[in-house]
Amino acid sequence: MSFDVLQEKIIACQNPTVAGLDPKPDYVPPDMLRAVYAQYGETLEGAAEAIYRFNCGLMDALAGVVPAVKPQAAYYERLGWRGMEVLERTIRYAHEKGFFVIADIKRGDIGSTAEAYSDGWLGHTQVGGTSCTAFDADCVTLNGYMGSDSVNPFLKTCREEDKCVFLLVKTSNPGSGEYQNRTMEERLAYEVMGDLVAQWGGSETGKYGFTRAGAVVGATYPAELEQLRAQLKHTFLLVPGYGAQGGTAEDVRHAFDAQGHGAIVNASRSIMCAWKKTGKNGTDYQQAAQDAAIAMRDDIGRFVTVG
């Protein structure tokens, strides 16, 4: 079960965190950026290449410290197909370095379309008699607003390829309550979504007790996080919102079960942009990222021991 693979990587690193790879060109250290633009010009190709080199440098520094990376598709799509090409290469490099890869795509569409997404992001694409792979992530994020038939094609691929998904339940952004905290059938809308996720995950659980359908629950709403951990006992949680968005280590501790399992906390900017705080103009971006990742691990470690 794919969440077992993730949980074991977390245990090996003693670190329940994931590094978001949401790079913008201005996160790339100036010297690196200048060198790439000198070669490629100020073009989408140049920006994509700069981001790739930065991603690789970050992953070199984070390997063995952080168990997983989470590229956010938007920052690659922003650069058009050049960005998507670099996203494919980033995922390949992440696998070479031993990371578990969560592609943060938040897709959701009707059945036949969900199948196409699932082929591209988790599975294989049949071309004539040949089976090809495209993005080949280990896990994706999904939006379940459209219902079970928008999710099941992904879960089918997950069973075939031993992969897994995270569905949006209670998101970390300031406006998440506008819809998710409305009252729905005497509960809150996100709780109902949580029940659907549990239902879609089914009864098949892995060694650590989790189904293939995880949930996204923001660190910025600690009361909801605690409640959802209790509600969704067999659901692995992806917890964004730590750091730049305001969530603290104390806020995220309730995401974990009694063994310190079942959750992974994301940080993106605080790791990628750590070099901006050391006054060395990015020459130390790898060390700064590693230090930030270790600081985050230790910060959360004050409240959570991964068993």
Added chain:
Amino acid sequence: MSFDVLQEKIIACQNPTVAGLDPKPDYVPPDMLRAVYAQYGETLEGAAEAIYRFNCGLMDALAGVVPAVKPQAAYYERLGWRGMEVLERTIRYAHEKGFFVIADIKRGDIGSTAEAYSDGWLGHTQVGGTSCTAFDADCVTLNGYMGSDSVNPFLKTCREEDKCVFLLVKTSNPGSGEYQNRTMEERLAYEVMGDLVAQWGGSETGKYGFTRAGAVVGATYPAELEQLRAQLKHTFLLVPGYGAQGGTAEDVRHAFDAQGHGAIVNASRSIMCAWKKTGKNGTDYQQAAQDAAIAMRDDIGRFVTVG
């Protein structure tokens, strides 16, 4: 206002429909597919190239008949970055042929990420001192589950670039009711989403009375469609589900206002795969697509006259 542009193209064609470009390699006529595979092999590159040629042939046949095309991102992502490259070219070719382009991406994410998506799909991406364009669609589809801060960055770009969006309200798929038809604050969840869409659209309307925030409402739920038309007087509707999914011309008539404005009906497979029904092995795919598009126009025209 961008929906004015769409409405005027609809009036010029006297055809309130949009052709979905959701191509799979097996929708491509066998001779064309064989020729491309002979050149590129059975690879993602080959599949992407086949789809591009097919898209161009379809658009050549549909120009002047159909006012808009709607590429579904999943079918391009399925082919990895090769597919995305072809999606960019497809959108460029669509603009050359005069089509309004709705990129069906159903994105939705936190503010900073929504901004990145919006740059990539509707706006510009700043690379150093250079402003670049990536996908450059006229309009995208979005999922509003995450709230206003996931939508506002797109609406900001829409105001800057004179573009527009469609937000999922009541989707066409069989499972859409599992969440969207739950009771939310004494109404149904999709009605509440509809109100949010109206609110997000604001008070600025174009010549035909529509804001920049449209809504997706499936043809497969005609009662809901009729009700949402009445509820959302200033909201342009994108209506999927006609044809292969089971929606009929009679089902979609309620999507339009008294002038026959304010809605566009999508069909994908029935146009792309029309050649499969003529027994000519795809040699007539252009004629077959055009015939199918005209038949759809005339079918809807029995119930709706575009003023």
